[in-house]
Amino acid sequence: MMRALLSDLPLVFDRVSLRAGGTTMLNRVSLTIRPGAPTLVVGPNGSGKTSLLRLCMGLDAPSEGTVSWGGRTQSRQTRRAILFQEPMMLRRSVAANIAYGLAQAGYPRNRRAARTEELLDRVGLLELADRPARRLSGGEQQRVAIARALAREPEILLLDEPTASLDPAATRHFEAIVLAAAQSGTKVVMASHDLGQVRRLAGDVVFMVRGCVCEQASAGDFFEHPTTPEAAAFIRGDLVL
């Protein structure tokens, strides 16, 4: 059981570049993600937030540089979970989607039903348990996806603009779920371009522009004393190109 005790934190990018088809998605990114309050990845469209999260998960390999989890450059993703910008719903019921996540995380079969119910209750979807997941609204699917991610009991939870298509009430509800996870010790890394949300959730901020990490600072410092003109412009709401 030594594997279960190995931590994936800190998550370290060392001069990481990612290229595909002539595009540079990430350009010599170095950063360290430590345990603690949520890290919010912010930046305009196409700045590389999704690419960064995919590398954090270990879904893509860097073209240059290294990504390491707790000092290891090879790490099975058993302790990480990711919520994609457009989550995929299995062609099954809502409950079956959660149970699938539990099964893949090695959760004991005889306790899956009870745990599924707990998770659905946590995201407020208990009444929809038997509905086909693909017939739910976008916001409801987003909640299925977070429940399925939480089923893995991840040490690192990666969220890619999860509230982009949610209404304000659903956004607050989602943020409460995320904060609860963070308070119970899960390291949350979340992409967002909603500055209000960043203020509400962030312990620290990673600010990206055109594939580079322009700034990494505590949330307070980022908003009060941005060190780059790009970050200052972004906070003012001016377009960054």
Next chain:
Amino acid sequence: MPESLSAWELIASGDATLFAIVRLSLVVSLSAVAIAGLIGLPLGAVLALTRFPGRTALVVTLNGFMGLPPVVVGLTVYLLLSRSGPLGELGLLFTPIAMIIAQSLLVLPIVAALTRQTIEDLWSEYRDELTAMGVGPSGRVATLLWDGRFSLITAMLAGFGRAAAEVGTVMIVGGNIEGFTRTMTTAIALETSKGNLPLAMGLGLVLISLILVINAAAWGVRVWSEQRAG
């Protein structure tokens, strides 16, 4: 079969000969589809999920084999099973088993090729999520086959339609022996050649009805389960 009677009169009178013919047709075609499914579903899925040299050629060949001429398949199986052939010892030629073998070979490329296409499309949608959940190769195949079940039912139906309607392989390897290897299609061919057109036409209508009933049943299952699972 009494030749003066029409097919409808035979059905109405519950004619035992006709019943045996219909039953054999169903047993042979359904067995062939079941065998083709048992091999073709996993084969198609594995082909969809793996990359190896020569894969493209294999996929193209498989797609082409969906249109294999039944008489050629029949002839090949005939040569394999004939007394001087490599499997002649088994004495299977002109038995229903030979017919099932030949029809399985005919249906297998249809099931495998359609499965490959279905699973490949689904995989492009599921890849990231399944990879992120750490689903291994056998888990992927199982998940994709299950989640592709609606389209795969259609693939199996296409295979069944082909098997139930064809006459070339069952005629060659079955021999159209009355009471033993005579199916609806070979009976139709025989009655037509004897000039008994009303009976041949009646049998044809029975065949079409059966295919429609089986398709309707499968369609019902599909709609029902789609409503429950999306």
